[in-house]
Structures are given as structure tokens and as C-alpha cells.
Amino acid sequence: MFTDGAAAHASSREANMLVGLRSRKHIPSFDLVRPANVEAACRALAISGRSVVMAGGLDLIDRLKGGESVDRIIHLAGVRELSGVRRDGDTILIGALTTHAQLTDSTVLADLLPDFPAIWRAIANPRVRFAGTLGGNLMSAAPHYDAWPALLALGADAVVFDCWGAPATVELSTLRGRDDVILGQVRICAASSQRRLLADRSLHPIVSVYLGACIDSGTVRSARIVAGCAHAQAVMIGLPVAGAPVASLGSDAGDLARLVAGALPEPINDGLASGSYRRRMIEVLARRLLIKIGSPS
Amino acid sequence: VTNVPISVTLNDKTHDLAVAPNTVLADLLRDRFALNGCKVGCDEGVCGACTVLIDGVPAAACATFAFAVDRRSIMTIEGLARGVTLDRVQSAFLATGAFQCGFCTSGMILSIVALLARNSDPDDETIRDWLGGNICRCTGYRQIVDAIRHAVQAEAAEPVP
Numbered sequence: 284m285f286t287d288g289a290a291a292h293a294s295s296r297e298a299n300m301l302v303g304l305r306s307r308k309h310i311p312s313f314d315l316v317r318p319a320n321v322e323a324a325c326r327a328l329a330i331s332g333r334s335v336v337m338a339g340g341l342d343l344i345d346r347l348k349g350g351e352s353v354d355r356i357i358h359l360a361g362v363r364e365l366s367g368v369r370r371d372g373d374t375i376l377i378g379a380l381t382t383h384a385q386l387t388d389s390t391v392l393a394d395l396l397p398d399f400p401a402i403w404r405a406i407a408n409p410r411v412r413f414a415g416t417l418g419g420n421l422m423s424a425a426p427h428y429d430a431w432p433a434l435l436a437l438g439a440d441a442v443v444f445d446c447w448g449a450p451a452t453v454e455l456s457t458l459r460g461r462d463d464v465i466l467g468q469v470r471i472c473a474a475s476s477q478r479r480l481l482a483d484r485s486l487h488p489i490v491s492v493y494l495g496a497c498i499d500s501g502t503v504r505s506a507r508i509v510a511g512c513a514h515a516q517a518v519m520i521g522l523p524v525a526g527a528p529v530a531s532l533g534s535d536a537g538d539l540a541r542l543v544a545g546a547l548p549e550p551i552n553d554g555l556a557s558g559s560y561r562r563r564m565i566e567v568l569a570r571r572l573l574i575k576i577g578s579p580s
Numbered sequence: 581v582t583n584v585p586i587s588v589t590l591n592d593k594t595h596d597l598a599v600a601p602n603t604v605l606a607d608l609l610r611d612r613f614a615l616n617g618c619k620v621g622c623d624e625g626v627c628g629a630c631t632v633l634i635d636g637v638p639a640a641a642c643a644t645f646a647f648a649v650d651r652r653s654i655m656t657i658e659g660l661a662r663g664v665t666l667d668r669v670q671s672a673f674l675a676t677g678a679f680q681c682g683f684c685t686s687g688m689i690l691s692i693v694a695l696l697a698r699n700s701d702p703d704d705e706t707i708r709d710w711l712g713g714n715i716c717r718c719t720g721y722r723q724i725v726d727a728i729r730h731a732v733q734a735e736a737a738e739p740v741p
Binding site for chain 2: 305306307310311312313314315317340341344345347348356358360404407408409410411413414
């Protein structure tokens, strides 16, 4: 039989067991900064201590529940200039705070790059699409997320702000792991030629494959395959098809897909799949996408 | 670390309060307002049991900081009925037996309310997409889809907010 103290101890222990190792109850305390513009957000980034930027917050809260500790969260919800999709000449500008739902509803994307919202309608579920942002998806850099492979396939780059508020245009690949900058916008070229983006993925987060192509009057200007989920970060392989008729992507799909699979670094082995299985699936999905883009329909 | 002042409209009533920055919305609703219809299942924003409507949009209360709902309107399952008149989705769940253990039900109902507010007659693909964010381990979803069809056909006792 427990004494009162022992009973209380057991009760406390049971409560802790229920909380487990990962819980919202474990989120450490932090200071909150709610800037109204990019300049104020950058100033907060310059304060000593560990600051993290929060957009939709889905991934950040998840990390904090796992015990990650930060001194300060910079909540960007009030920085309206970082939201929305617009066209500037030959460039599509997507603000980092643009939600997935806004991407699927964007008239700019529907006009200039209709493949993108069509693909984005199928990611996650409505609750995530309403809250999650393109910037959050990119900066969280989870290997199975879609923003990296999709935007790499489109040849996008990004505008970032450093702690002094100075903007700089950078390649997407330089963003991974950066917590010293604020992502402002993603830029996608929307020049006169037709931009295509096709995607396929496994049901479980084993592989995702994105095909981006620039096509002008039935001729391929450039094309690339990006494999997601299979490596620590998405891997892009350029296809040697510049100047070829778009139909040849379909007729040569098998050879091109083999070339892509052979050029990949060794994919990861984990509890979901082996590296060789992932490589094989990337080849299969790449071939399907190439056949699809090369078909007359 | 200092508490953060927020003003939130909760089930049509405005509250001004201060919250610790690390408080999530689910705990604010359950611990301070005893709105226990907001269930916490996975605590990862995946299962949908904690779904509430923020400005009419479904959101996972376990994956939303309380400070993030400042100046926004929250609806929980407790605020859906109008007096003793159930919302048409609640009535449809009763009519079709669309729940068993009931743990997912409040989140499921609020997601469907949000769906029907955007699409008064959703097709099967849209329904599957929306229910993809709410996990039910009892019904197999068939009765829930039946409830959506029932709600679409039913005369709403009160307008859906």
C-alpha cells in the first residue's frame, strides 16, 4: 500500500509517463517578437541568443515539442509584405508566408504555371494547406516535403534578408540550414516559353520525383528531374535534351530515366526502404513522367 | 519571459487575456475555458481530433500557439449549436450513426462544417481530401461520408456560420 507521499509520487510518475518524451507540455519557454515589417523582423534576428522565425508554425511547434529550445520566436504573421503571389515582368514572385491554400487558388499561377497549383492541391490535407506556408516548407527542409524538389525542378531562386535587412538573391540550394536570414520571396522565371512541372510520389515518404521542363513551340529548351525523400536533400539531375522535340522525352523515357537513376548519389537506407529500392522507384516514376510529358495529350 | 496579451473571439464572445508564449491553443481552450470538446489525440497536428475553426478555417489546436490567434475568431464544437438547435452536420451525425467512441467526432464535424461552407455539394474526391485530415479508428468513414451526404440534402435548421 502507498503512503500519501508515495501515492503522489506514483501519480506524478504516471502523469509524466502519459506526457511521454515528446509533448506540447515540454515546449520550453521563450520570448516572443511580433514584427510588423521585414525591417523589424531583421532587427529581432540580430538580437543575441538563438532566434527562430515562425511562419505557419506547424514544423516549429513540432520541433519544440521534441525538446528543442530557443530564446526567441519571431512570429512573422504581421509582415504582410511577405504574403501573396504576383507577377513582376517575366518573374513570378511568391512571398514566403504564402500558404499552400493560397498557392492552389492563385490566379497568377493558374495563368502562368498551371501545373503548380494542380500539384499543390494534392499535398497534405486542407488543414495543413490553410496553415502551412511555402517558406516554412522550404526552411524546415524536411527531405519528404515537396517545396524543395518542386522549386528546384522549376529552376527557382530566392530573395533573403540578413539581420541588417539587406536583401540578396540566392540559389535555393544555399538556403538549407540557414537560420541567420529571413526568406522573403521565391522567384520563378515565367518567360515566354511554356513551363511544365509534373510530379509523382510513393504513398509513403520513400521517393518523390519532380520533372521540370521549359518548352518552346514543341522544342525542349531545358529539362531536369529532381528526386525528393531519397537523400538528405533533394537531388537534381539535368537531362541532355536541349533542342529535342518534346515528343522525344516520351520515346526516350526509358533511357533518360536510367540515366537519372544512375547519376544519383546513393539513396538513404532506412526502415521504410532500402537505397536500391529507392533508386529503382525513382527510375520508374521518372520514366512515367517523361512518357506523360512527351505524349500528345 | 513575459505573458503575451491577446484578444480572441471564442464562440462569439470576445475575451482579453494574457497567455504564456509557449501555450498551445488546445491547452488554452481546455484548461482555461473548459472547452473539452477539443480533444488532443496525436499531439502532432496529424489526427485532427483537436480541430477547431479559426476565422472559419480548420486548424489543429495542438499545433497552434495561443498567441497566434490574437484578434481572430475561434469556434469550437461547443459553439456550433444555436441554443438547443443542432447544426445540420451534428444532426446528420446523429441520424446516420457517424460516430462510435466519439473521440474524433468534434474535430470531424468542424472540418465538415468548414468544407460545406466552401462547397455546398462536394464530390467524393473533395470529401476524401477533407477527411484526410481527420482520423477515425472506429467507423471506417462510411457513415461519416453518409452524414455529409445527409447534411447536404437536409434543410439546415440554422444557417451554417
